[in-house]
Amino acid sequence: MPVIGTGTFGSDRYGPAEVSRAVAAAIDRGYRLIDCASVYGNEPEIGEVLSEAIAGGVPRGELFVMSKVWNDAHSPEAAIESVRASLRDLRLDYLDAVFIHWPFPNHHAPFASTEDRDPHARPYAHAAFMAVWRALESLVDEGVVRHLGTSNMTIPKLRLVLRDARIAPSLNEMELHPTFQQPELFRFCLDHDIQPVGYSPLGSPSRPARDRTEADISDIDDPVIRSIAEARGVHPVSVCLQWAISRGQIPIPFAVKPDQIRSNLDAATAPPLTPEEIEALRGVDRNNRLIKGQVFLWPGAGSYLDLWDVDGTIPGWQGYGSPAL
Numbered sequence: 478m479p480v481i482g483t484g485t486f487g488s489d490r491y492g493p494a495e496v497s498r499a500v501a502a503a504i505d506r507g508y509r510l511i512d513c514a515s516v517y518g519n520e521p522e523i524g525e526v527l528s529e530a531i532a533g534g535v536p537r538g539e540l541f542v543m544s545k546v547w548n549d550a551h552s553p554e555a556a557i558e559s560v561r562a563s564l565r566d567l568r569l570d571y572l573d574a575v576f577i578h579w580p581f582p583n584h585h586a587p588f589a590s591t592e593d594r595d596p597h598a599r600p601y602a603h604a605a606f607m608a609v610w611r612a613l614e615s616l617v618d619e620g621v622v623r624h625l626g627t628s629n630m631t632i633p634k635l636r637l638v639l640r641d642a643r644i645a646p647s648l649n650e651m652e653l654h655p656t657f658q659q660p661e662l663f664r665f666c667l668d669h670d671i672q673p674v675g676y677s678p679l680g681s682p683s684r685p686a687r688d689r690t691e692a693d694i695s696d697i698d699d700p701v702i703r704s705i706a707e708a709r710g711v712h713p714v715s716v717c718l719q720w721a722i723s724r725g726q727i728p729i730p731f732a733v734k735p736d737q738i739r740s741n742l743d744a745a746t747a748p749p750l751t752p753e754e755i756e757a758l759r760g761v762d763r764n765n766r767l768i769k770g771q772v773f774l775w776p777g778a779g780s781y782l783d784l785w786d787v788d789g790t791i792p793g794w795q796g797y798g799s800p801a802l
Protein backbone atom coordinates (compact mmCIF):
# COMPACT_ATOMS: atom_id res chain seq x y z
CA MET A 478 0.00 0.00 0.00
CA PRO A 479 1.14 3.58 -0.56
CA VAL A 480 2.44 5.23 2.63
CA ILE A 481 0.11 8.21 2.21
CA GLY A 482 -3.26 8.73 0.54
CA THR A 483 -5.75 11.46 -0.13
CA GLY A 484 -9.05 11.96 1.70
CA THR A 485 -12.19 12.89 -0.22
CA PHE A 486 -14.62 14.16 2.42
CA GLY A 487 -15.47 17.69 1.32
CA SER A 488 -17.80 18.19 4.30
CA ASP A 489 -19.86 21.41 4.01
CA ARG A 490 -17.07 23.26 2.28
CA TYR A 491 -16.09 21.54 -0.95
CA GLY A 492 -18.62 20.07 -3.41
CA PRO A 493 -18.15 17.03 -5.64
CA ALA A 494 -16.69 19.01 -8.56
CA GLU A 495 -14.02 20.59 -6.38
CA VAL A 496 -13.15 17.34 -4.61
CA SER A 497 -12.90 15.39 -7.85
CA ARG A 498 -10.66 18.09 -9.35
CA ALA A 499 -8.47 17.72 -6.27
CA VAL A 500 -8.34 13.94 -6.76
CA ALA A 501 -7.28 14.48 -10.39
CA ALA A 502 -4.55 16.87 -9.24
CA ALA A 503 -3.46 14.43 -6.54
CA ILE A 504 -3.16 11.52 -8.98
CA ASP A 505 -1.29 13.76 -11.37
CA ARG A 506 1.08 14.67 -8.57
CA GLY A 507 1.70 11.01 -7.67
CA TYR A 508 -0.84 10.01 -5.01
CA ARG A 509 -2.11 6.49 -5.58
CA LEU A 510 -4.30 5.83 -2.53
CA ILE A 511 -7.79 7.39 -2.63
CA ASP A 512 -10.06 7.18 0.43
CA CYS A 513 -13.67 7.35 -0.78
CA ALA A 514 -17.02 6.67 0.86
CA SER A 515 -20.57 6.42 -0.43
CA VAL A 516 -21.75 8.98 2.13
CA TYR A 517 -19.31 11.65 0.88
CA GLY A 518 -21.67 12.08 -2.10
CA ASN A 519 -18.95 12.46 -4.71
CA GLU A 520 -18.11 8.97 -5.96
CA PRO A 521 -19.65 9.52 -9.45
CA GLU A 522 -17.44 12.58 -10.01
CA ILE A 523 -14.36 10.81 -8.61
CA GLY A 524 -15.18 7.84 -10.85
CA GLU A 525 -14.93 10.09 -13.88
CA VAL A 526 -11.49 11.21 -12.74
CA LEU A 527 -10.35 7.64 -12.07
CA SER A 528 -11.45 6.42 -15.48
CA GLU A 529 -9.69 9.34 -17.17
CA ALA A 530 -6.51 8.65 -15.19
CA ILE A 531 -6.58 4.96 -16.10
CA ALA A 532 -7.34 5.76 -19.76
CA GLY A 533 -4.50 8.27 -19.62
CA GLY A 534 -1.95 5.63 -18.59
CA VAL A 535 -2.07 5.24 -14.81
CA PRO A 536 -2.08 1.44 -14.33
CA ARG A 537 -5.15 0.31 -12.38
CA GLY A 538 -2.87 -1.94 -10.32
CA GLU A 539 -0.96 1.11 -9.06
CA LEU A 540 -4.11 2.67 -7.62
CA PHE A 541 -5.47 1.70 -4.22
CA VAL A 542 -9.10 2.81 -4.10
CA MET A 543 -11.11 2.37 -0.93
CA SER A 544 -14.81 2.92 -0.24
CA LYS A 545 -17.13 2.52 2.74
CA VAL A 546 -20.58 1.21 3.53
CA TRP A 547 -22.56 3.90 5.36
CA ASN A 548 -24.59 3.46 8.56
CA ASP A 549 -27.90 3.34 6.67
CA ALA A 550 -26.85 0.18 4.80
CA HIS A 551 -26.33 -2.20 7.74
CA SER A 552 -28.15 -5.21 6.33
CA PRO A 553 -26.49 -7.82 4.10
CA GLU A 554 -28.57 -6.81 1.07
CA ALA A 555 -28.10 -3.07 1.57
CA ALA A 556 -24.35 -3.46 2.15
CA ILE A 557 -23.93 -5.45 -1.07
CA GLU A 558 -26.01 -2.91 -2.98
CA SER A 559 -23.92 -0.08 -1.49
CA VAL A 560 -20.66 -1.66 -2.67
CA ARG A 561 -22.11 -2.37 -6.12
CA ALA A 562 -23.22 1.27 -6.36
CA SER A 563 -19.73 2.44 -5.35
CA LEU A 564 -18.19 0.17 -8.01
CA ARG A 565 -20.54 1.62 -10.65
CA ASP A 566 -20.01 5.20 -9.50
CA LEU A 567 -16.24 4.86 -9.26
CA ARG A 568 -16.24 3.01 -12.62
CA LEU A 569 -14.10 0.18 -11.29
CA ASP A 570 -14.20 -3.62 -11.66
CA TYR A 571 -12.93 -4.05 -8.14
CA LEU A 572 -12.27 -2.01 -5.01
CA ASP A 573 -8.96 -2.42 -3.21
CA ALA A 574 -10.68 -2.12 0.15
CA VAL A 575 -14.17 -1.71 1.55
CA PHE A 576 -14.82 -0.55 5.12
CA ILE A 577 -17.85 -0.61 7.33
CA HIS A 578 -17.76 3.13 8.02
CA TRP A 579 -19.09 3.04 11.61
CA PRO A 580 -20.13 -0.02 13.65
CA PHE A 581 -23.56 1.50 14.40
CA PRO A 582 -26.62 1.52 12.13
CA ASN A 583 -28.52 4.83 11.92
CA HIS A 584 -29.81 7.36 9.45
CA HIS A 585 -29.40 11.15 9.35
CA ALA A 586 -30.09 13.88 6.87
CA PRO A 587 -26.94 15.58 5.56
CA PHE A 588 -25.60 18.38 7.81
CA ALA A 589 -27.32 16.95 10.91
CA SER A 590 -26.28 18.82 14.06
CA THR A 591 -24.52 17.00 16.90
CA GLU A 592 -27.75 17.34 18.92
CA ASP A 593 -29.82 15.44 16.34
CA ARG A 594 -30.69 11.83 17.19
CA ASP A 595 -32.14 9.12 14.97
CA PRO A 596 -34.89 7.40 17.03
CA HIS A 597 -34.03 4.14 15.21
CA ALA A 598 -30.29 4.29 16.04
CA ARG A 599 -29.05 1.44 18.18
CA PRO A 600 -25.91 0.33 20.00
CA TYR A 601 -23.36 -2.12 18.62
CA ALA A 602 -24.95 -5.52 18.06
CA HIS A 603 -22.29 -8.05 17.15
CA ALA A 604 -24.52 -10.60 15.35
CA ALA A 605 -25.96 -7.87 13.13
CA PHE A 606 -22.48 -6.47 12.42
CA MET A 607 -21.23 -9.93 11.45
CA ALA A 608 -24.17 -10.43 9.09
CA VAL A 609 -23.00 -7.31 7.21
CA TRP A 610 -19.39 -8.49 7.42
CA ARG A 611 -20.29 -11.88 5.92
CA ALA A 612 -22.03 -10.12 3.03
CA LEU A 613 -18.80 -8.21 2.39
CA GLU A 614 -16.81 -11.46 2.63
CA SER A 615 -18.95 -12.80 -0.22
CA LEU A 616 -17.83 -9.83 -2.34
CA VAL A 617 -14.20 -10.76 -1.65
CA ASP A 618 -15.01 -14.32 -2.79
CA GLU A 619 -16.57 -12.86 -5.93
CA GLY A 620 -13.37 -10.90 -6.64
CA VAL A 621 -14.91 -7.43 -6.63
CA VAL A 622 -13.34 -6.42 -3.29
CA ARG A 623 -9.72 -7.14 -2.41
CA HIS A 624 -9.54 -6.28 1.32
CA LEU A 625 -12.01 -5.64 4.12
CA GLY A 626 -11.64 -2.94 6.71
CA THR A 627 -13.24 -1.69 9.88
CA SER A 628 -13.48 1.95 10.90
CA ASN A 629 -14.21 3.76 14.16
CA MET A 630 -13.74 0.50 16.03
CA THR A 631 -12.40 -0.33 19.47
CA ILE A 632 -10.39 -3.22 20.89
CA PRO A 633 -13.43 -5.01 22.42
CA LYS A 634 -15.33 -4.89 19.12
CA LEU A 635 -12.30 -5.88 17.06
CA ARG A 636 -11.67 -8.88 19.33
CA LEU A 637 -15.17 -10.15 18.52
CA VAL A 638 -14.76 -9.54 14.80
CA LEU A 639 -11.40 -11.31 14.74
CA ARG A 640 -12.95 -14.24 16.60
CA ASP A 641 -15.86 -14.64 14.18
CA ALA A 642 -14.70 -13.38 10.77
CA ARG A 643 -13.80 -15.81 8.02
CA ILE A 644 -11.85 -13.01 6.33
CA ALA A 645 -10.17 -10.87 8.98
CA PRO A 646 -10.00 -7.09 8.56
CA SER A 647 -6.74 -6.05 6.85
CA LEU A 648 -7.22 -2.36 7.62
CA ASN A 649 -8.66 -0.24 10.40
CA GLU A 650 -9.43 3.40 9.65
CA MET A 651 -9.22 5.41 12.85
CA GLU A 652 -8.71 9.01 13.95
CA LEU A 653 -4.96 9.51 14.40
CA HIS A 654 -2.97 12.71 14.81
CA PRO A 655 -0.22 13.68 17.26
CA THR A 656 -2.63 14.90 19.96
CA PHE A 657 -4.75 11.74 19.53
CA GLN A 658 -2.41 8.78 19.18
CA GLN A 659 -4.70 5.96 20.43
CA PRO A 660 -1.63 3.91 21.44
CA GLU A 661 -3.46 0.81 22.71
CA LEU A 662 -5.72 0.45 19.68
CA PHE A 663 -2.83 1.24 17.35
CA ARG A 664 -0.70 -1.49 18.98
CA PHE A 665 -3.62 -3.94 18.94
CA CYS A 666 -3.99 -3.43 15.17
CA LEU A 667 -0.29 -4.05 14.51
CA ASP A 668 -0.31 -7.15 16.73
CA HIS A 669 -3.19 -8.57 14.68
CA ASP A 670 -1.83 -7.76 11.20
CA ILE A 671 -4.30 -4.93 10.73
CA GLN A 672 -2.84 -1.88 8.99
CA PRO A 673 -3.97 1.34 10.70
CA VAL A 674 -5.15 4.09 8.33
CA GLY A 675 -5.15 7.48 10.05
CA TYR A 676 -8.02 9.85 9.33
CA SER A 677 -8.02 13.56 10.18
CA PRO A 678 -4.20 13.30 10.25
CA LEU A 679 -3.78 17.09 10.45
CA GLY A 680 -6.27 17.39 13.27
CA SER A 681 -9.02 18.34 10.79
CA PRO A 682 -8.31 22.09 11.18
CA SER A 683 -11.21 23.12 8.91
CA ARG A 684 -13.98 20.87 10.22
CA PRO A 685 -17.40 22.55 10.58
CA ALA A 686 -18.14 24.57 13.73
CA ARG A 687 -20.80 22.04 14.75
CA ASP A 688 -18.05 19.41 15.14
CA ARG A 689 -15.95 21.55 17.49
CA THR A 690 -15.99 21.73 21.28
CA GLU A 691 -14.19 24.17 23.55
CA ALA A 692 -11.94 21.42 24.90
CA ASP A 693 -10.59 20.48 21.44
CA ILE A 694 -6.89 21.04 20.92
CA SER A 695 -5.43 22.12 17.56
CA ASP A 696 -2.45 20.00 16.52
CA ILE A 697 -1.03 22.71 14.31
CA ASP A 698 -0.94 25.13 17.27
CA ASP A 699 0.83 22.68 19.57
CA PRO A 700 4.14 24.26 20.69
CA VAL A 701 6.19 21.05 20.25
CA ILE A 702 4.84 20.49 16.73
CA ARG A 703 5.41 24.16 15.89
CA SER A 704 8.99 24.14 17.11
CA ILE A 705 9.87 20.98 15.15
CA ALA A 706 8.22 22.55 12.07
CA GLU A 707 10.16 25.77 12.54
CA ALA A 708 13.46 23.94 12.91
CA ARG A 709 12.75 22.01 9.70
CA GLY A 710 11.39 25.02 7.81
CA VAL A 711 8.05 23.32 7.09
CA HIS A 712 4.37 23.85 7.98
CA PRO A 713 3.22 22.09 11.18
CA VAL A 714 0.96 19.82 9.07
CA SER A 715 4.09 18.33 7.48
CA VAL A 716 5.28 17.33 10.95
CA CYS A 717 1.91 15.65 11.61
CA LEU A 718 2.28 13.66 8.38
CA GLN A 719 5.90 12.73 9.01
CA TRP A 720 4.97 11.57 12.50
CA ALA A 721 2.20 9.38 11.00
CA ILE A 722 4.44 7.84 8.37
CA SER A 723 7.34 7.22 10.75
CA ARG A 724 4.95 5.49 13.17
CA GLY A 725 3.68 3.14 10.45
CA GLN A 726 0.11 4.34 9.97
CA ILE A 727 -1.15 5.53 6.59
CA PRO A 728 -2.36 9.14 6.76
CA ILE A 729 -5.09 10.27 4.34
CA PRO A 730 -5.00 14.08 4.52
CA PHE A 731 -7.72 15.98 2.68
CA ALA A 732 -6.63 18.91 0.52
CA VAL A 733 -8.06 20.71 -2.49
CA LYS A 734 -5.47 23.47 -2.75
CA PRO A 735 -2.62 22.65 -5.16
CA ASP A 736 0.09 23.81 -2.72
CA GLN A 737 -1.32 21.64 0.02
CA ILE A 738 -1.66 18.61 -2.27
CA ARG A 739 1.98 19.01 -3.22
CA SER A 740 3.43 19.70 0.21
CA ASN A 741 1.49 16.86 1.85
CA LEU A 742 3.01 14.39 -0.59
CA ASP A 743 6.44 15.96 -0.14
CA ALA A 744 6.15 15.27 3.58
CA ALA A 745 6.13 11.55 2.75
CA THR A 746 9.62 11.77 1.25
CA ALA A 747 11.15 14.38 3.59
CA PRO A 748 14.10 13.37 5.78
CA PRO A 749 12.76 11.13 8.57
CA LEU A 750 12.14 12.50 12.03
CA THR A 751 15.02 12.10 14.46
CA PRO A 752 14.65 9.88 17.54
CA GLU A 753 14.53 13.06 19.66
CA GLU A 754 11.71 14.51 17.55
CA ILE A 755 9.77 11.22 17.70
CA GLU A 756 10.18 11.13 21.47
CA ALA A 757 9.04 14.75 21.81
CA LEU A 758 5.97 14.01 19.67
CA ARG A 759 5.07 11.04 21.85
CA GLY A 760 4.53 13.57 24.64
CA VAL A 761 2.10 15.63 22.58
CA ASP A 762 -0.72 13.05 22.96
CA ARG A 763 -3.66 14.59 24.87
CA ASN A 764 -6.38 11.99 24.13
CA ASN A 765 -7.82 14.74 21.95
CA ARG A 766 -10.63 12.97 20.05
CA LEU A 767 -12.10 15.41 17.54
CA ILE A 768 -14.56 13.18 15.65
CA LYS A 769 -16.70 12.19 18.61
CA GLY A 770 -19.68 10.77 16.70
CA GLN A 771 -22.41 12.15 19.04
CA VAL A 772 -24.94 12.10 16.23
CA PHE A 773 -24.77 8.30 16.12
CA LEU A 774 -25.99 7.84 19.70
CA TRP A 775 -29.19 5.86 20.29
CA PRO A 776 -32.12 6.61 22.63
CA GLY A 777 -30.96 5.78 26.15
CA ALA A 778 -27.27 6.41 25.46
CA GLY A 779 -25.26 8.74 27.68
CA SER A 780 -22.46 10.81 26.22
CA TYR A 781 -20.43 10.17 23.07
CA LEU A 782 -18.13 8.07 25.28
CA ASP A 783 -20.71 5.26 24.89
CA LEU A 784 -19.47 4.88 21.32
CA TRP A 785 -15.88 4.20 22.29
CA ASP A 786 -15.94 1.36 24.89
CA VAL A 787 -13.83 3.43 27.28
CA ASP A 788 -13.99 0.93 30.18
CA GLY A 789 -13.13 -2.01 27.91
CA THR A 790 -16.73 -3.21 27.55
CA ILE A 791 -19.32 -2.55 24.85
CA PRO A 792 -22.28 -0.53 26.18
CA GLY A 793 -25.88 -1.48 25.43
CA TRP A 794 -29.14 0.48 25.26
CA GLN A 795 -28.75 2.18 28.65
CA GLY A 796 -25.00 2.73 28.46
CA TYR A 797 -22.20 0.74 30.10
CA GLY A 798 -23.27 -2.49 31.74
CA SER A 799 -26.67 -2.70 29.99
CA PRO A 800 -27.60 -5.23 27.30
CA ALA A 801 -27.61 -4.39 23.58
CA LEU A 802 -30.68 -6.46 22.70
Ligand SMILES: NC(=O)c1ccc[n+]([C@@H]2O[C@H](COP(=O)([O-])OP(=O)(O)OC[C@H]3O[C@@H](n4cnc5c(N)ncnc54)[C@H](OP(=O)(O)O)[C@@H]3O)[C@@H](O)[C@H]2O)c1
Pocket residue numbers: 483484485486487512513578628629650651675676677678679680681682683684712714729730731732733734736737738740741768
Ligand atom coordinates in the same frame (compact mmCIF):
# COMPACT_ATOMS: atom_id res chain seq x y z
N1 LIG B 1 -13.55 6.79 8.53
C1 LIG B 1 -14.08 7.89 9.01
O1 LIG B 1 -15.05 7.86 9.80
C2 LIG B 1 -13.48 9.22 8.63
C3 LIG B 1 -13.76 10.35 9.43
C4 LIG B 1 -13.19 11.57 9.07
C5 LIG B 1 -12.36 11.65 7.94
N2 LIG B 1 -12.12 10.53 7.17
C6 LIG B 1 -11.24 10.59 5.97
O2 LIG B 1 -10.05 11.27 6.33
C7 LIG B 1 -9.83 12.36 5.43
C8 LIG B 1 -9.06 13.48 6.10
O3 LIG B 1 -9.71 13.93 7.29
P1 LIG B 1 -10.23 15.41 7.51
O4 LIG B 1 -10.64 15.99 6.21
O5 LIG B 1 -11.19 15.36 8.63
O6 LIG B 1 -9.01 16.19 8.13
P2 LIG B 1 -7.49 16.57 7.80
O7 LIG B 1 -6.98 15.84 6.62
O8 LIG B 1 -6.79 16.43 9.09
O9 LIG B 1 -7.61 18.14 7.49
C9 LIG B 1 -7.98 18.60 6.21
C10 LIG B 1 -7.88 20.14 6.13
O10 LIG B 1 -6.57 20.57 6.50
C11 LIG B 1 -6.17 21.67 5.71
N3 LIG B 1 -4.87 21.31 5.03
C12 LIG B 1 -4.64 20.26 4.22
N4 LIG B 1 -3.35 20.26 3.80
C13 LIG B 1 -2.77 21.35 4.35
C14 LIG B 1 -1.46 21.90 4.28
N5 LIG B 1 -0.49 21.31 3.58
N6 LIG B 1 -1.23 23.05 4.98
C15 LIG B 1 -2.21 23.64 5.71
N7 LIG B 1 -3.45 23.17 5.81
C16 LIG B 1 -3.75 22.02 5.15
C17 LIG B 1 -7.26 21.91 4.68
O11 LIG B 1 -8.05 23.02 5.14
P3 LIG B 1 -8.45 24.22 4.14
O12 LIG B 1 -9.15 23.57 2.98
O13 LIG B 1 -9.34 25.05 4.99
O14 LIG B 1 -7.16 24.90 3.74
C18 LIG B 1 -8.08 20.64 4.71
O15 LIG B 1 -9.45 20.85 4.47
C19 LIG B 1 -11.25 12.73 4.97
O16 LIG B 1 -11.25 13.50 3.80
C20 LIG B 1 -11.86 11.35 4.79
O17 LIG B 1 -11.44 10.77 3.56
C21 LIG B 1 -12.66 9.32 7.52
